[in-house]
Amino acid sequence: MPVIEGAIIYANLLVLLSIGLTITYITTGVPNFAQGSFAVFGSYVALTMFQLFKIHPYSSIPIAFVLGGLLGVLVYLVTLKPLINRGATIVILMIATLAVDLILLGFLGAYSGSLESITHKSTTKFIFTYLDFEILNTSAIFVISSLIIVLLLVFLFLLLYKTKFGIALRASMENPALAEIMGVNVEYTRLFSWFLSGSLAAVAGCLLPFRQEIVPATGAIIIVSIFAASIVGGLGSIYGALLGGYIIGLSESLVTYELSILFGAGILVYSKVVSLVVLIITLILAPRGITGVNWRRVKWLKSIFSST
Amino acid sequence: MAQEYILLNIIIWFGLYLIVALSLNIEYGYGGIPNFGRALAVLMGAIAVGGLVNRILMAVWGISGKIVEASGEVKGVANAIIAQNPAFGILLLLLSLFIAGVLGAVVGALFILPSAKLKEDYLAITLLAISEVTFMVSYYNTDIIGGYYGVTVPDILAWIPGEMRVTGFAVIILAMAFLTYLVVNRMLNSPYGRLLKAMRENEEVVKAFGKDIMMLRIKTVAVGSAIAAMAGALYALYSVNVIASSFSRVEWTFYPFLMVLLGGLGNNRGVTLGVLAFVIVKILLMTYKYEISSALHLPFEAVWLEYILFGVLMLLILYYRPEGLIKERPIITEPIKRISEKRKLAQKSE
Numbered sequence: 001m002p003v004i005e006g007a008i009i010y011a012n013l014l015v016l017l018s019i020g021l022t023i024t025y026i027t028t029g030v031p032n033f034a035q036g037s038f039a040v041f042g043s044y045v046a047l048t049m050f051q052l053f054k055i056h057p058y059s060s061i062p063i064a065f066v067l068g069g070l071l072g073v074l075v076y077l078v079t080l081k082p083l084i085n086r087g088a089t090i091v092i093l094m095i096a097t098l099a100v101d102l103i104l105l106g107f108l109g110a111y112s113g114s115l116e117s118i119t120h121k122s123t124t125k126f127i128f129t130y131l132d133f134e135i136l137n138t139s140a141i142f143v144i145s146s147l148i149i150v151l152l153l154v155f156l157f158l159l160l161y162k163t164k165f166g167i168a169l170r171a172s173m174e175n176p177a178l179a180e181i182m183g184v185n186v187e188y189t190r191l192f193s194w195f196l197s198g199s200l201a202a203v204a205g206c207l208l209p210f211r212q213e214i215v216p217a218t219g220a221i222i223i224v225s226i227f228a229a230s231i232v233g234g235l236g237s238i239y240g241a242l243l244g245g246y247i248i249g250l251s252e253s254l255v256t257y258e259l260s261i262l263f264g265a266g267i268l269v270y271s272k273v274v275s276l277v278v279l280i281i282t283l284i285l286a287p288r289g290i291t292g293v294n295w296r297r298v299k300w301l302k303s304i305f306s307s308t
Numbered sequence: 309m310a311q312e313y314i315l316l317n318i319i320i321w322f323g324l325y326l327i328v329a330l331s332l333n334i335e336y337g338y339g340g341i342p343n344f345g346r347a348l349a350v351l352m353g354a355i356a357v358g359g360l361v362n363r364i365l366m367a368v369w370g371i372s373g374k375i376v377e378a379s380g381e382v383k384g385v386a387n388a389i390i391a392q393n394p395a396f397g398i399l400l401l402l403l404s405l406f407i408a409g410v411l412g413a414v415v416g417a418l419f420i421l422p423s424a425k426l427k428e429d430y431l432a433i434t435l436l437a438i439s440e441v442t443f444m445v446s447y448y449n450t451d452i453i454g455g456y457y458g459v460t461v462p463d464i465l466a467w468i469p470g471e472m473r474v475t476g477f478a479v480i481i482l483a484m485a486f487l488t489y490l491v492v493n494r495m496l497n498s499p500y501g502r503l504l505k506a507m508r509e510n511e512e513v514v515k516a517f518g519k520d521i522m523m524l525r526i527k528t529v530a531v532g533s534a535i536a537a538m539a540g541a542l543y544a545l546y547s548v549n550v551i552a553s554s555f556s557r558v559e560w561t562f563y564p565f566l567m568v569l570l571g572g573l574g575n576n577r578g579v580t581l582g583v584l585a586f587v588i589v590k591i592l593l594m595t596y597k598y599e600i601s602s603a604l605h606l607p608f609e610a611v612w613l614e615y616i617l618f619g620v621l622m623l624l625i626l627y628y629r630p631e632g633l634i635k636e637r638p639i640i641t642e643p644i645k646r647i648s649e650k651r652k653l654a655q656k657s658e
Binding site: 030031033079082083086088090091092094095096098099100101102103105106107109110111112113114116117216220221223224227228231235269270272273275276279280283284287 | 340342344422425426428429430432433434436437438440441444445448557558562565569606607608609611612613614615616617618619620622623626627630
């Protein structure tokens with residue numbers, strides 16, 4: 001079942017990206033339009049490690065994790081924090097992340113050109129699929145991406161529910177002003193969320209070339225899927241990001257695959273249309289995402305309809 | 309010659325970007341609608357010319373076949389007619405602008421419908437996603453505007469020989485931009501413009517005065533998109549071919565936002581100044597990109613440098629001068645003028 005395997009791999013990576021997007025949205029209140037470029041940054045970290053030091057992309061996951069986290073913190077401290085301190089509106093903050101996305105794109109493009117002049121190998125367009133191997137008859141990327149998701153979920157669970165920092169984090173997600181009064185340093189939780197967001201995106205970016213071709217502008221293409229995943233799940237909830245990531249990731253791959261059987265392979269390039277359609281349907285039916293729906297009330301409505 | 313060429317380029321891009329920036333200023337500067345999908349309307353203008361006008365001409369002249377090849381034939385026939393009869397070129401220009409305006413207005417009105425239910429952050433994301441996906445579809449699908457092959461477009465100035473053609477277009481585009489400025493300025497210095505500003509400041513108050521916010525938004529984005537689509541049509545006619553990749557988010561959404569914020573929100577004179585400043589920097593960068601690359605020994609293309617530069621510029625504006633080069637002034641209507649005069653008189657008599 002290579003199709004389903006591929007769909008799950010893609011969904012796993014999308015979950016990493018949408019959890020990152022959601023967590024910064026919860027703590028900072030701004031949708032980060034640069035999330036896609038954070039991922040491409042991770043791809044270039046992996047490419048650099050491979051081309052210059054012959055380190056396999058799987059081994060450079062920890063390096064990508066740290067560097068991506070630092071990038072996230074840098075973006076927050078340099079661009080968003082000064083604006084938030086000045087009381088900038090949410091639209092201004094969104095425009096700022098658009099600017100960050102463009103700056104990152106510029107740096108990635110410039111970097112890929114510079115790297116190419118050193119290694120004399122293709123860096124403006126690359127894939128890692130030929131580097132993959134098999135573990136127990138399944139592809140390593142499938143095992144590793146699933147393993148990362150499991151580790152991440154265990155880590156998040158332990159952090160959020162078993163530590164004091166986790167309680168502070170959840171408190172400042174629920175109500176930052178109240179948490180601040182109770183002595184929680186909201187600034188720490190923001191820094192932590194941007195670190196985690198950047199590092200998860202970079203890890204996803206490290207693995208993304210195993211599934212699709214990467215160019216410096218790939219971020220602008222995958223951002224649609226990331227937003228769709230986060231919004232379908234509900235921008236305010238980490239579980240929502242998990243759920244939305246799998247819904248969008250699986251439907252994008254599987255629906256386009258089914259359609260391609262019906263209409264021919266030409267339809268495969270329209271995979272993003274599927275995410276957009278799912279996004280718009282969700283916004284019409286449940287503007288606050290799946291986790292934003294009050295399911296008890298829906299059941300109550302259903303019972304009325306069934307009785308009449 | 310080189311300097312003349314740079315000047316013409318600046319005029320052409322100033323005109324095109326002024327039209328788009330003014331359209332964004334109506335929606336975002338006055339109305340406060342965060343339209344992160346401006347590029348979609350501009351793309352609609354290109355589709356109007358490359359997709360619709362081409363097909364109309366194909367039907368009229370009985371040319372059949374795929375749009376990619378047929379557009380070449382259409383161009384050949386049309387250019388031959390225009391070379392004999394300039395009036396046909398003018399007719400084609402007016403037809404293109406009309407179709408672009410209608411298509412832009414319809415698409416804009418539909419495009420803003422999600423705003424009925426969404427807060428501004430959700431709305432901005434949705435608009436960006438719609439615009440980005442439409443961009444991808446028109447790039448991959450070869451049946452709309454030729455996808456990655458692109459389509460050719462008749463040269464409406466085929467009767468003007470060679471080098472003078474660019475000058476002709478500079479005149480047309482600048483005239484269109486001037487006309488747009490007059491119309492937009494007139495439209496916004498009216499009760500409608502003040503209503504838009506009121507909506508930006510506080511929607512609830514506008515609702516309390518019995519105005520339908522949704523209708524106002526639909527009208528505003530329809531008008532804004534129609535204007536932006538005309539800029540797209542002009543750009544397509546100028547470059548005599550249409551390819552979806554030249555209607556990217558950076559060029560037609562981010563840069564217009566940069567120009568509007570640089571010049572000053574809700575302030576047409578400021579926006580004009582912002583566009584002029586931006587276009588001069590951009591054209592000089594574009595013209596001297598090889599010189600810049602070799603002088604700085606850059607191992608990469610200068611376009612990446614352009615992205616970094618304009619991204620940083622945007623952050624600097626947001627941080628140091630969020631009100632722009634020229635600040636928005638309070639509106640002085642006749643009743644307010646009378647009241648302030650009365651106050652002055654009262655102060656004098658005291």
